[in-house]
Amino acid sequence: MNSVKIEKEEFQQRIEKIQHSLERHGLDAMIVYGDEYRKENLRYVANFWPIFERGACFIPRKGAPILAGAPEGEKYAREMTWLEDVRNIKEFACVSVPEEIEYPLAQFSSLSDIIREVSGGGTKVGLVGYWDIPGPIYNRMKDAVGGGELSDASAILAELRLIKSEAEIACLREAGRQACLGYEKLIETCIPGTTEVQAAGAAEGVARSEGAEDINFTVFGSGKRCDTVIGRATHKVIRDGDMIMAAMAVQYEGYVATVEYPFVAGKESDTQRDFLRVLFEAAEVQYGYLRNGCPAGEMVKAVSEVFKKYDMQQYDVYPPLHGIGLAEAESPYPDKDADYLLKSGMCVNSDISLFGHPHGSNRIEEGFVIRDNGPESLTPAIRERIRKGV
Known part of the structure; x- marks a missing residue:
């Protein structure tokens, strides 16, 4: 309990x-x-x-x-x-x-x-x-x-x-733990022949069994449906080589943690692998800016520069980070012009995305607490996967 x-x-x-x-x-x-x-x-x-x-x-x-x-x-x-x-x-x-x-x-x-x-x-x-x-x-x-x-x-x-107490952070950390366990089940279930609904249901069931009081949503798209940006799981059958775009928002004691890790069901192509590595690189660059005193807009610009390096900036559809807490998305929600500073105790979710690219569409979402010397991960299983993927 x-x-x-x-x-x-x-x-x-x-x-x-x-x-x-x-x-x-x-x-x-x-x-x-x-x-x-x-x-x-x-x-x-x-x-x-x-x-x-x-x-x-x-x-x-x-x-x-x-x-x-x-x-x-x-x-x-x-x-x-x-x-x-x-x-x-x-x-x-x-x-x-x-x-x-x-x-x-x-x-x-x-x-x-x-x-x-x-x-x-x-x-x-x-x-x-x-x-x-x-x-x-x-x-x-x-x-x-x-x-x-x-x-x-x-x-x-x-x-x-805007600034969370340690008790609030503990609730978000627990929501993140439940979300990570659910997402591991989602990855395990996303095999060719499974439907989107079956994979989403398996993930939600694990999170619930771990103590989640609610699943705010499960965004799901496979194959061409990844282009939807958001969308619900359908009865579409997942095929070998389908890109999977799935996000799960898990609520515990009112506090919501969202996880999303971009991957391919079955065998991935070289072009898909290259596309995903750009997202992983952007996530690693962002990670270095998530510290007390960092200008929020500078973090947004740094992520954009990664996409520009690979000539993908036209597929970057919205800012790469937002706050989390009792709402799945809340303040801060910086764009490139944001001149305020990130502060210790802020809890945020990455939202690094590329949509409409010829080789795929997807995003990364992982939770962090802003600390004096850098971020504390609220969803360490996702963090580890991203590091390994770069």
Whole structure:
């Protein structure tokens, strides 16, 4: 049984930091919205991940937060969250049907009453999840603030989530371990005659059996389907000599590690081998830049230079690195013009890709923690394969 997790004390510290930020920004309260798909911010403050329903954490400038959800998930919410005050509001009930469902045994609180309670009569409320929340619910929240102001406060949480604690890093390391074991099974299963779905299922099963709470996605393409950039596994049969483009995002305690290693099923050709070596070389060059104090844009340029050396820059479709944490992709997400510095405690995922080249399309994804003297690998099995492939 895995014992790595975020303890209650760390959640309490997060709330204290948020409350200091509310004071600094002149906000009376914060609403952190989440649902089954946009779960990361709600998980960060309340350790709650809704199923079917919606949820929000209402954080006052002073005092204890309130978690609001819906009746079907109330017991589940109480089981999962560290917060003691858990309530139901009708706006957060089942999201997939247009009918209004009766819950005769449920006790409901009013959305407007909760907002008035946490704002303490104040008029300035920050909202995290502005781009995720449905319009009708946003409008009801805005109405509940009355003549006050409901503003986008996402930047407050984005800043707090940028540098990971050692407990968060431990969760990502465990997710990475599970992902690596699953990916080894994927490589083993990708033999001529197997379908994409069978290979993906074998990998996901291993990760689940190792303790993964979710597989956020498995991107899969074989042969010509590698050109899709992203795509799901199909019933296509893998053939001898098919390039395999497969990425698996594994979630543990909310934290997501993604792995992807480009390879060929069966016998690889000389041109395929040469193509893959360019990706491996770019990954090794990037590795040398993943340290505290390195300008993020310089790392992006260094990867691009590898592709230019082999006249492949036209197949480089997006920046080669993004942050990881409670979301599979989060800040930082630098491009060549990024002038900020990589900092110790940032957790990142490489995303080194070439798509549309005549000899193949693929990418590399591996996780790292930025440290003072260089990167710590969160997915060492993938790191080892890449080193051997250069």
